[in-house]
Amino acid sequence: xxxxxxxxxxxxxxxxxxxxxxxxxxxxxxxxxxxxxxxxxxxxxxxxxxxxxxxxxxxxxxxxxxxxxxxxxxxxxxxxxxxxxxxxxxxxxxxxxxxxxxxxxxxxxxxxxxxxx
Numbered sequence: 001x002x003x004x005x006x007x008x009x010x011x012x013x014x015x016x017x018x019x020x021x022x023x024x025x026x027x028x029x030x031x032x033x034x035x036x037x038x039x040x041x042x043x044x045x046x047x048x049x050x051x052x053x054x055x056x057x058x059x060x061x062x063x064x065x066x067x068x069x070x071x072x073x074x075x076x077x078x079x080x081x082x083x084x085x086x087x088x089x090x091x092x093x094x095x096x097x098x099x100x101x102x103x104x105x106x107x108x109x110x111x112x113x114x115x116x117x
Contacts, residue, residue: 007104009040015112016092018066039064043096043108064110065091091116 009025025036046062068090075085094110 006037006040007101007106009036009106009108011036011039011043011108011110013094013110013112014097016066016094016115017069017112018092018094018110019112039108040106043099043106046096062096063113064094064096066094067091 006025011023013019013021013023023032023036023039025033025040027033027036042062042064071089074080075089080088092115093113095113097109097111099106099108
């Protein structure tokens with residue numbers, strides 16, 4: 001997935017199930033590059049909302065929710081309905097702790113805050 005005007009994007013995770021992982025838009029793995037593009041859109045929407053509401057807290061871009069991979073695998077295998085997923089899927093929640101934009105690079109840092117589900 002390529003988005004017109006999208007810079008090289010890197011999302012760094014601290015804590016939780018994604019601890020130490022970086023999702024990068026120039027990955028050779030198509031799924032990771034697509035995930036980075038989706039996260040980029042999520043980030044831009046949250047940042048735009050923050051700027052329009054004149055918030056100064058750079059961490060209030062939104063909450064990124066990562067479903068539990070183990071439970072997601074079971075849900076896919078057993079073909080859970082959307083209602084079952086909504087009721088039973090645990091999520092790992094991350095907040096943006098900061099970002100840097102340099103020419104054609106966007107680096108976003110996210111930190112684990114809690115779980116739900």
